[in-house]
Amino acid sequence: MKAIKSKFEEMTNKLNKVRSGIEIVAVTKQVGTVTTQEAVDAGIRHIGENRPEGLKHKRSEVKGDVAWHYIGALQSRKVKEVIDSIDYLHSLDRMSLAKEIQKRASKRVKCFVQVNVSGEDSKSGFAPEQVRPFVESLKDFDKIEIVGLMTMAPNTDDENVLRATFKGLKTLQRQIAEKQWQHAPCTELSMGMSNDYLIAADEGATFVRVGTALVGSESEAQR
Numbered sequence: 001m002k003a004i005k006s007k008f009e010e011m012t013n014k015l016n017k018v019r020s021g022i023e024i025v026a027v028t029k030q031v032g033t034v035t036t037q038e039a040v041d042a043g044i045r046h047i048g049e050n051r052p053e054g055l056k057h058k059r060s061e062v063k064g065d066v067a068w069h070y071i072g073a074l075q076s077r078k079v080k081e082v083i084d085s086i087d088y089l090h091s092l093d094r095m096s097l098a099k100e101i102q103k104r105a106s107k108r109v110k111c112f113v114q115v116n117v118s119g120e121d122s123k124s125g126f127a128p129e130q131v132r133p134f135v136e137s138l139k140d141f142d143k144i145e146i147v148g149l150m151t152m153a154p155n156t157d158d159e160n161v162l163r164a165t166f167k168g169l170k171t172l173q174r175q176i177a178e179k180q181w182q183h184a185p186c187t188e189l190s191m192g193m194s195n196d197y198l199i200a201a202d203e204g205a206t207f208v209r210v211g212t213a214l215v216g217s218e219s220e221a222q223r
């Protein structure tokens, strides 16, 4: 298997050809602390986890200068144990979660509002038309900064569908950024995973969330 360092460099080179400054979030939910440490030692600066246990485990074991991203569905009752340990939340998907963050966070958290651009029933997130009113309603939530929007594209190889999804998110992001709300600069776009990160980058992603293509996946026993 190719070392993470060379995969990271390859991916960085490809992204740099699209645009400079795109951040790679290495999603380590399917690997253990040893592999996560290898990723950090390879120069990766953003680590993404989708479970409170995984986050806690990696945060306590992995050494280095890392920004921690929470990318999965976050249950309100788990906010207390997670919120002060992360730098970015990619999955702000409901008002009740915003209220819980406001109540529990001791510092301001950078949040992406999750949007269900494709409208699939299986996906969480706001419908596109709900996003702007939701963001506007957060103006008195001083523990929340809306840095951008996040989406998960449908699981398809159809490039037209993927591009339409990413374009949809970008359009919404621009509309909100234009408002210049103080609590919501909304300059960032979290979109693209292993199979579609280059397409997402091409459509304006500023953070791509890449797991298997970068750090691989390990069985439970190996983690």
Ligand SMILES: *Cc1c(COP(=O)(O)O)cnc(C)c1O
Pocket: 027, 029, 050, 071, 072, 152, 193, 194, 195, 209, 210, 211, 212, 213
């Ligand atoms: C797992 C996951 C990813 C990474 O998926 P890969 O296909 O392994 O790159 C990205 N975003 C979210 C929200 C995830 O849950």
